[in-house]
Amino acid sequence: MRQPARLEALLEALRCLPGVGAKSAQRMAFHLLSRDRAGGLRLAEALRAALEGLGECERCRNFAEEALCPLCADPRRDAELLCVVEQPADVLALEQAGEYRGLYFVLHGRLSPLDGIGPEELGLDRLAARLAQTPPRELILATGTTVEGEATAHHVAELAREAGVAVSRIAYGVPLGGELDLVDSHTLSLALNQRKAL
Amino acid sequence: MRQPARLEALLEALRCLPGVGAKSAQRMAFHLLSRDRAGGLRLAEALRAALEGLGECERCRNFAEEALCPLCADPRRDAELLCVVEQPADVLALEQAGEYRGLYFVLHGRLSPLDGIGPEELGLDRLAARLAQTPPRELILATGTTVEGEATAHHVAELAREAGVAVSRIAYGVPLGGELDLVDSHTLSLALNQRKAL
Numbered sequence: 001m002r003q004p005a006r007l008e009a010l011l012e013a014l015r016c017l018p019g020v021g022a023k024s025a026q027r028m029a030f031h032l033l034s035r036d037r038a039g040g041l042r043l044a045e046a047l048r049a050a051l052e053g054l055g056e057c058e059r060c061r062n063f064a065e066e067a068l069c070p071l072c073a074d075p076r077r078d079a080e081l082l083c084v085v086e087q088p089a090d091v092l093a094l095e096q097a098g099e100y101r102g103l104y105f106v107l108h109g110r111l112s113p114l115d116g117i118g119p120e121e122l123g124l125d126r127l128a129a130r131l132a133q134t135p136p137r138e139l140i141l142a143t144g145t146t147v148e149g150e151a152t153a154h155h156v157a158e159l160a161r162e163a164g165v166a167v168s169r170i171a172y173g174v175p176l177g178g179e180l181d182l183v184d185s186h187t188l189s190l191a192l193n194q195r196k197a198l
Numbered sequence: 199m200r201q202p203a204r205l206e207a208l209l210e211a212l213r214c215l216p217g218v219g220a221k222s223a224q225r226m227a228f229h230l231l232s233r234d235r236a237g238g239l240r241l242a243e244a245l246r247a248a249l250e251g252l253g254e255c256e257r258c259r260n261f262a263e264e265a266l267c268p269l270c271a272d273p274r275r276d277a278e279l280l281c282v283v284e285q286p287a288d289v290l291a292l293e294q295a296g297e298y299r300g301l302y303f304v305l306h307g308r309l310s311p312l313d314g315i316g317p318e319e320l321g322l323d324r325l326a327a328r329l330a331q332t333p334p335r336e337l338i339l340a341t342g343t344t345v346e347g348e349a350t351a352h353h354v355a356e357l358a359r360e361a362g363v364a365v366s367r368i369a370y371g372v373p374l375g376g377e378l379d380l381v382d383s384h385t386l387s388l389a390l391n392q393r394k395a396l
Contacts, residue, residue: 002268002269002272003261003268003290004252004261004262004263004267004268005263006244006247006248006251006252006263007248007252007261009244009247009248010244010245010247010248012244013237013240013241013243013244013245014241014244016230016234016237016238016240016241017226017229017230017241018225018226018229019222019225024217026287026290027216027217027287028215028216029248030285030286030287031215031216032214032215032245032249033248033249033252033261033286034285034286034306036214037249039211039214040214040245040248040249041245041246041249041250042211042214043211043212043214043215043242043245044241044242044243044245044246044249045211045242046204046207046208046210046211046212047208047211047230047238047239047241047242047245048239048242049204049207049208050204050205050207050208050227050230050231050238051230051231051235051238051239051242052239053204054202054204054205054231063201063202063205063231064202065202065203065204069202070200070201070202071200074200087228087232088228088231088232089224089225089228092201092224108232
């Protein structure tokens with residue numbers, strides 16, 4: 001069906017959002033046009049402001065409006081602890097857990113030579129310089145458990161050892177509060193192999 | 199956690215989209231910021247252009263950039279048939295079915311006095327004027343089967359009868375291609391009551 005050109009353009013543009021296909025895009029566009037034009041205009045402006053105004057923190061590479069992100073600029077954080085994560089969303093998840101009071105370094109990905117993602121794309125040169133200039137007491141690896149995540153963790157651990165910084169890795173195993181039969185078999189194998197004496 | 203203000207504003211603004219909560223908004227914002235800034239800027243521009251440039255077709259009330267929408271401006275459509283639907287999405291669904299070659303009238307809602315939606319909000323005065331000036335051969339009701347949808351259908355049928363226009367209603371019953379035990383009991387009751395002799 002021939003739709004007005006601006007509606008077609010909006011339906012197409014909405015599909016750049018993750019998890020949004022033709023049907024969801026249609027639902028979103030019609031909702032905004034019929035019922036929430038003010039919200040839609042706010043969204044357009046918020047998108048423009050965020051995409052044009054947010055860069056990377058020069059210390060941790062997380063999203064930031066200024067040279068430093070709010071976490072790196074906060075003097076109450078423990079600068080002796082440095083946690084390395086793959087994505088900004090991981091920082092958010094760890095902050096919501098409320099346990100960690102140190103700083104972060106965000107890789108924005110993991111080593112994947114076939115996709116052209118090498119040490120430079122992950123800012124590992126900048127991480128090495130930071131470890132040399134202001135070495136933390138401990139570097140905590142919190143990368144994922146995919147093959148690429150493991151390779152990335154290995155590479156970062158090497159950098160830390162070269163700089164004489166102690167390295168640790170977050171614990172992997174059976175998550176709390178679930179039924180054992182719902183946990184996948186890889187995690188169960190790992191949990192068995194890494195069992196601790198009581 | 200303290201996020202940059204522009205990121206907070208974007209997370210908040212994304213939640214005006216239907217079906218998008220805190221977690222999806224986060225996933226969308228991080229995806230655009232990390233991996234598709236060009237797509238995000240295109241979306242911002244498409245939203246602005248659509249919301250500022252799309253109004254209602256003066257004949258059918260569907261979304262339109264000009265005075266008339268593409269369907270009403272198309273001389274190949276059969277102006278003797280007029281199908282009344284609740285939402286622009288219904289027009290799209292009927293057009294995708296490919297069966298109908300007439301014109302439409304979009305109510306943008308259904309009668310719901312408690313929500314302040316009366317005949318005027320649905321453009322029924324405009325529909326009455328159209329039925330008087332250029333009466334179609336047949337008016338087809340394709341409103342929903344909720345209580346409000348039924349009341350709306352009843353009201354529109356009255357308008358058509360006053361104008362001396364024949365009224366029909368699309369068939370309701372068991373959809374094609376499914377298992378009978380997956381159809382809800384209201385639909386099954388209706389299908390039984392409205393059975394046809396062979």
